[in-house]
Amino acid sequence: MTEISVSGIVEIIKKRYPSITVAEPSLIKGVTSFKASSGTDYLGVIRAFKEDLGFEYLDFLTAVDWKGAVDARGYIMDPNPNPFLPEGAVEQSEVKANPNFQYRDHFEVVVVLSNWKEKLKAAVRIELTRGNPRLPSLYDLWKTADWQERETFDLLGIEFEGHPNLKKILTPDFIQGHPLRKDYVHVKDQYD
Amino acid sequence: MIETHSSSLKTDQMFINLGPQHPSTHGVLRLGITLDGEVIVKAEPDVGYLHRGTEKLCEVRGYHHCVVVTDRWDYVSAMTNNLVFCLAAEKLMGLEIPARANYLRVAMCELNRIASHLLFFGTYGIDIGAFTPFLHAFREREMVLDLFEMVCGARMTYNYIRLGGVMADAPPGWADKTSEFLKYFKTKLREYDDLLSFNPIFLDRTKKVGIITAEQALDWGLSGPNLRGSGVSYDVRKTFPYSIYDKLDFKVCVGEAGSCWDRYYVRMREMAESVKIVEQCLAALPSGDIMAKGVAKIPTPLPGEAYAHVEGARGDLGIYLVSDGTSCPYRLHVRAPSYINLAILQEALVGLRVADMIAVLGSIDIVLGEVDR
Numbered sequence: 001m002t003e004i005s006v007s008g009i010v011e012i013i014k015k016r017y018p019s020i021t022v023a024e025p026s027l028i029k030g031v032t033s034f035k036a037s038s039g040t041d042y043l044g045v046i047r048a049f050k051e052d053l054g055f056e057y058l059d060f061l062t063a064v065d066w067k068g069a070v071d072a073r074g075y076i077m078d079p080n081p082n083p084f085l086p087e088g089a090v091e092q093s094e095v096k097a098n099p100n101f102q103y104r105d106h107f108e109v110v111v112v113l114s115n116w117k118e119k120l121k122a123a124v125r126i127e128l129t130r131g132n133p134r135l136p137s138l139y140d141l142w143k144t145a146d147w148q149e150r151e152t153f154d155l156l157g158i159e160f161e162g163h164p165n166l167k168k169i170l171t172p173d174f175i176q177g178h179p180l181r182k183d184y185v186h187v188k189d190q191y192d
Numbered sequence: 193m194i195e196t197h198s199s200s201l202k203t204d205q206m207f208i209n210l211g212p213q214h215p216s217t218h219g220v221l222r223l224g225i226t227l228d229g230e231v232i233v234k235a236e237p238d239v240g241y242l243h244r245g246t247e248k249l250c251e252v253r254g255y256h257h258c259v260v261v262t263d264r265w266d267y268v269s270a271m272t273n274n275l276v277f278c279l280a281a282e283k284l285m286g287l288e289i290p291a292r293a294n295y296l297r298v299a300m301c302e303l304n305r306i307a308s309h310l311l312f313f314g315t316y317g318i319d320i321g322a323f324t325p326f327l328h329a330f331r332e333r334e335m336v337l338d339l340f341e342m343v344c345g346a347r348m349t350y351n352y353i354r355l356g357g358v359m360a361d362a363p364p365g366w367a368d369k370t371s372e373f374l375k376y377f378k379t380k381l382r383e384y385d386d387l388l389s390f391n392p393i394f395l396d397r398t399k400k401v402g403i404i405t406a407e408q409a410l411d412w413g414l415s416g417p418n419l420r421g422s423g424v425s426y427d428v429r430k431t432f433p434y435s436i437y438d439k440l441d442f443k444v445c446v447g448e449a450g451s452c453w454d455r456y457y458v459r460m461r462e463m464a465e466s467v468k469i470v471e472q473c474l475a476a477l478p479s480g481d482i483m484a485k486g487v488a489k490i491p492t493p494l495p496g497e498a499y500a501h502v503e504g505a506r507g508d509l510g511i512y513l514v515s516d517g518t519s520c521p522y523r524l525h526v527r528a529p530s531y532i533n534l535a536i537l538q539e540a541l542v543g544l545r546v547a548d549m550i551a552v553l554g555s556i557d558i559v560l561g562e563v564d565r
Contacts, residue, residue: 028497028512029283057426058413059501060527064514070251098517101495110512112499116431121499144413147535155247170240170564179248180523 006032009053009122016048017041023125031112033123039161042126043136046111050141055113055122061138061148063109063156067130067182069097107133107158128158137163155180203229210549212241218315219560223537225549232549235541237534242564250524255281255355255491258521263349265526266562269308269505271300274353279434280500280511281355281521284493290481293357294436299473300340300352301502302466303370306377307336308505309459309466312557316456317388319554320397325388332380335373342366355491357483367474374467381464389460398453402552404540405450412536415529416507417462418556421447421455428503439476442469452555459557492519506530506557530562 010022013034019041023033036042049055097103106127113122128135137160138145149160150169157178160166171179176187210223220241226234246265250258258281262273275297282289289297314329337347343362344352352359388394404414409422419426427444429437445461447454495517501510507529516522533556541549 028499031499056410059508060510060512060525062512062525064523069518070248072252096518098495101516103516112512116426119431121432142413143411143539144532144535146538147531148413151531168240170243172240172243179245 005118006120009120012053013045013048017045020045028112028123031121031123033125036124036126039126039134039136042109042124043138045124046113046138047141049113049122049124053115054117055115055120057114057116058138058142058144058148059112059114059121061109061111061145061152063107063152063158065156065180065182066104066106066108068103070182071185073185105130107156109135109152109158111138133158134161135159136161137166139163154178157181205233212238218554218558219563221534221558221560221563223541223549223553225541225546227546230545232541232544232546235537235549237537239531239534239560239563242560244565246565247524247526250521252520254519255493255521256489258524259354260349260351263351264561265528265565266504266506266509266530266559267348268311268559269301269304270348270350271297271304271353272502272504272509274350275301275435276500276502276504276509276511277513278353278355279502280498280513281491281493283498283500284496284513284515285355285491287356287484287487289357289435289484291436291478292361292480293482293484295473295477296358296362296482297353298435298437298440299370299470299477300343300350300358302469302473303336303339305466305505306463307333309463310336312459313384313388313456316554316557317394319550320394322388322391322394325384328380328384328387332377335376339366339370339373342369354483356487357481361482367477370470371474374471378464378467381460381467384460389457395453397548397551398451398456398555400449400451401548402452402540402544402555403450404536408536408539409450412539413532414507414536415532416503416505417445417458418455418507418533418536420445421458421555422450423448428501428508432501434500434502440469440472452551455555455557490519492517501527504529506559506562507533526562526565528562528565530558530560531565534558534563 013020019037021035023035027033036045108125108127111124137149149163152158153166154168154170155178174189177184206227208225212220212222222238224236224238225232246261250261259274259277262277263270265273310329310333314326317325341347343366344350344359404422406422406424409419423446425444425446430444442465445458447458493515495515497514499512501508509529510527512525513521514523540552
């Protein structure tokens with residue numbers, strides 16, 4: 001590979017994986033997003049990026065829960081009263097959903113890769129159903145996926161098949177559920 | 193009856209805990225280590241003791257409030273945390289930053305890099321068994337913190353870089369005091385080399401110890417001085433320039449062998465580069481506004497996503513920010529370099545001796561506030 005441009009990458013990927021759709025360039029500013037529809041495609045596209053297109057570095061791997069506004073019961077404490085509130089202003093007690101935004105009952109895993117030689121970035125995204133969010137692990141491609149996938153598993157409950165050591169990493173063992181899910185409700189524990 | 197023992201005798205393996213409270217873990221980190229005699233056969237870093245769920249906290253706070261939360265990740269170089277969040281949010285909002293604010297931001301970040309690397313220099317010396325460098329490092333670090341105190345009133349958790357610019361202009365006399373410090377600090381850098389960098393005992397403990405090859409480093413996603421110590425020339429400031437770094441003249445410091453000493457010495461040389469950058473910023477500091485016009489009190493950016501990343505003191509610090517059009521971020525993900533760098537210990541420690549483990553752990557230079565977030 002000598003010269004790679006964004007349009008070149010889009011062409012190559014589209015030829016090889018016809019089911020991949022390319023998101024509008026404004027989705028993540030400065031990063032071209034490729035939307036995969038199945039786990040095999042997801043793994044295949046990322047492998048193609050790494051092995052054929054020179055995207056050698058995994059920037060990060062994370063996930064977004066598109067369910068809607070965050071559940072206020074997910075927090076332990078009540079919202080702090082604000083003594084500096086101007087007269088007549090209403091306290092913002094919980095986050096309101098945006099009525100014009102299309103929330104959906106899905107998780108979306110986002111993987112951002114870098115090609116340092118060409119100074120390019122690409123994102124591979126895949127939507128997963130809420131009931132059984134499963135995805136092949138990237139551990140065989142990058143070992144850095146180890147902890148990043150464990151974090152995504154811990155905080156959002158997405159299972160990575162083929163991960164050698166998929167267990168909680170950041171939250172304590174007694175925490176039930178996955179805190180970064182929008183419908184997470186905190187269960188009282190010994191510290192409450 | 194006397195049994196004869198051969199060297200091939202199978203001995204029991206022993207499991208020991210290092211931490212969570214241990215002076216050389218630089219915070220609350222537990223390392224579960226399986227030993228065969230003196231040699232490590234398995235290492236399992238256990239993190240999460242400082243997990244405060246800041247990513248979730250940001251989901252119920254306005255954008256201005258989130259800047260305060262960012263200070264608590266890498267509290268040793270909080271300016272870069274402020275900067276990266278502001279860059280991501282400004283991308284979402286499409287704000288233009290005034291030139292003076294940009295120069296002040298970069299000057300602060302580089303001063304913070306010096307302060308952070310000085311902390312590393314001091315504590316790494318203690319890890320290895322040299323106490324004196326710590327006193328020297330903290331003497332100079334105080335001066336940097338004094339400069340921060342002058343400009344924003346805080347010595348930690350600055351909350352100085354805000355959406356659209358910076359909180360306050362540099363007070364009168366700040367620039368002079370900074371140049372004075374830089375001039376003084378350049379002589380000190382040579383002193384550090386005499387004191388620690390080329391000390392024969394220090395060299396014995398760190399050179400050829402804990403070697404991380406370039407392939408390993410890329411595989412494990414290392415960034416910052418840890419990656420450059422392995423000979424990979426990648427610096428976000430050069431490869432994906434942000435703010436005004438494309439206008440500044442500085443070198444990317446790269447090590448050779450990937451040993452503890454290489455990682456250490458990359459940081460020492462980076463301090464000299466940071467001095468150069470701050471000098472350029474002071475020389476070219478334009479006059480004008482320090483805050484963009486029309487920054488909303490309660491910003492509600494249009495639905496969209498942004499990714500911004502900067503070269504923090506510990507590596508490639510990134511923020512992935514999603515907005516659904518409300519006044520709070522819908523999702524915020526921190527690409528925390530310490531967290532990603534720490535994972536390599538699972539591989540890098542195997543086969544080393546216990547005493548070398550401390551040297552390797554110190555050379556990775558983690559801040560647990562950022563690891564656990």
